[in-house]
Structure formats: structure tokens, C-alpha cells
Amino acid sequence: MGRPNYKVGDMIVLKSGLTRTAKTDKRCRIASILPNDHGHVQYRVQFAAENFERRITEADIDAGESPSSASPEAVAKTDNAAPWLTFSSIKIRK
Template structure:
């Protein structure tokens, strides 16, 4: 079984099972996790938070979101740091 999505791809994270604080919405694939059996898993980072999560492929769907909004805030910070 191979991974359907690639590192760097923007996807939609679907709602989590009950009793979870996992956000829904756009996220970026950080890595494709190795597996021998069971569901295909990915490490993803939601645009709205700083931590990464491990999710199953079934919880992801293609997205039209782009990284531009998130990258804008990072680039402003990196410019300020680089000018020191």
C-alpha cells in the first residue's frame, strides 16, 4: 500500500472522533510515516496551530488551500530576525 499524498501537499483535515481537540481545516503534510500493516499515516501540521499531529489517510482529503497565508507571517518574522 502506498501513500496517496506527498510531503508539502495541502489537505483538509476532517473532524476527529469525539473527545479530541484536533482542529479541522487546512493542513500541510510534513512526512509520510512508514508502515507494514494497518492504515497509512501521515504527520501533518494544521495552519492554525504550531504542533504536528499523526493522522490516518482516511482523515484527509484534497484541499484548495495554499501555504501563502501561513508563509506570509513566517516571512515577516524571518526578515526581522535576519536584519538584526
């Protein structure tokens, strides 16, 4: 339960009752993965018709309608990824 099952850019479907009306589209795109909150994976998602992001947990996603795209091997690779800034690559001029 502590590992994310989805990655940034995936389209997911939220469970019923999380959006204001039943007529709204429950499909949204994952914008970022947030730190775990007491063992629950959190995501920041955005609907196509909205200009703001929402915070949801893994329990808010309808797993039956949302394909799980991140395999455990892919998640393990992203956990050990190198940082985008390495201090050895910084050159200081004198």
C-alpha cells in the same frame, strides 16, 4: 491502501470531528510520510495556527475536498530513489 496518495508539502482537508471545534480550519500541510501501520498509510501534518505536528492516517483525510497530487508513477519513482548518502562518494584522508 499501502501506498501514499499525498506527498510532503501537499495541503489536505481533514474529516469533521478530528479537530477540537467546528470553527477551526481543517486544512493542514503534510510535513512527512510515516511508515505504514498494518497497511494504513500514516502522515505527520501541521496546521498553520499550531506549532506542533499531528499524526493522522489516510482514513482521516477527506478525499472529496483534498486533491490527490501524487500519481502512482510519482510514488513508484520515490520508492526507487537513490539514498542521499552514497558511500562511494566519501573520501578518506590518510
